[in-house]
Amino acid sequence: MNRSTKTRYVIFQILVEIFKKNRNFERVFGEKIAEDNFNQDEISFINNVCLNTMRRNVHCKKILNKFIKKKLKTNELILLSSAITQIVYLNIKPYAVVNETVNVSKKINVFPGFINAILKNIVKNINDVKKTKINLKDFPNWFIDEIKKTKNIDHSLFIETFYKQPSLHLVFKSEKNLNDFKEINIKSSSKSAFVETQKKIIDVDNFNKGEWWVQDFSSMAPLAINNKIKNYKILDMCAAPGGKAFQVLTDNDVTLNDINKKKISQLKENLSRLGFNPKIKNLNALDIDEKNIYDIVLVDSPCSSIGTIRKHPEILFRSKKPNFKNLNSIQRNLLQKSSKMVKNKGKIIYMVCSFFHSESVKIVENFLEKNRNFSIKKYSIDKNLLNISNLISKEGYFLTIPTKYKDNYIDGFFSVELIRND
Ligand SMILES: C[S@@+](CC[C@H](N)C(=O)[O-])C[C@H]1O[C@@H](n2cnc3c(N)ncnc32)[C@H](O)[C@@H]1O
16 A cells, blocks of 8 residues: 555544544544554644544535435445545645545445545535535534523534634743743733644743643633632542643642543643642542532533534544433532532532533533522623623623634633532
8 A cells, every 4th residue: 555545544544433433533543643654744644634524524424415315334424524625625636635535445345436436526516515504404413402402502603613723722820921932822811822833732832841731711711710719728520631720729729639540640741740749639529538628629520522622523523422411410420529528608610611501501500409508609700811701691601612712713611600608
């Protein structure tokens, strides 16, 4: 197999593994790249085509439906989607893409004549194909159901931007660290900025000095809305890889916990680079000793992660929907557990990188019904710190879909502060 066919073959293998086995892109990508001697250009190419095929899969399905009437087999669907992405959205020369895709089809028992004919027809109609617009009904049924349950969300904004390349957003330990930072940036607050760079993260200015970490603007905002989280005893129940904890570590006594051993190692690496040395637990948060009582408990719960769709496009690409039943049960249990470990007048901060009603507002409403001694503390915005009043609902929730802020892309996120009043 020549190098060019080999890279396309690996792209196909990675995408099939994610689609069929519900796996995470980063892990599958790492494994497949390690199996061969790919050079840096090939690795970047594979990464780029895989990510964009997943990002554009709703568009690709719509295009394919126009050209093919029969139901496609998984191998055909994935091979064709990756070829369409390269031709239509990555502007790679059609001749090369068609040739290599046909070569791969011979390896995977897909009829080469069929692939050749469909792709040539798409290339012939390329101007029309490039104008393909998608709308809500083109998304998977589970997504449409979840969106319909989610009120106060303008889903057209999501549809316009969910497939774009994510922006890079850094959070700094101090204002001075941001002011000393040399890369071109747009400040999003006195301690955070959007950065445009082609460099690898480890080569960005002051990485080794541990003066900043990567964290999306929307997941940073809830703990940066006001400057009041100081001198508290805090438990972060689900802490890895660490963004929220890093925000509060400088000024508070924080205990970090996470159930996942691998993620704890990653968390420790991050903490060591940033020069933090807090207490760490590696427990199922539901088993944490309730004798310990905190001023603030952070519950940054596992969720569908739909808010991070630009960074994790596999969510809408996989053949299976997220297991909402299981996720909602974990979310309810973690929130209930946190109520046992927060002192009177203390607060729980419940967060998810999702905007779906079932993982956000519904979990909170259910909790408040059962726990009459808790109430929502509305976020009060200090406009000098963050000008985001439009992201706070009348009930006091912080809620955003993946959208734009200061001309950069931000993730979807939900957060609420719950005060204990016994
Ligand atoms: C959304 S992530 C947390 C992100 C983190 N707070 C940050 O800012 O980087 C959710 C984390 O919850 C952890 N987790 C899942 N179930 C858990 C449980 N029962 N107890 C503790 N941690 C859990 C996962 O391993 C995962 O690292």
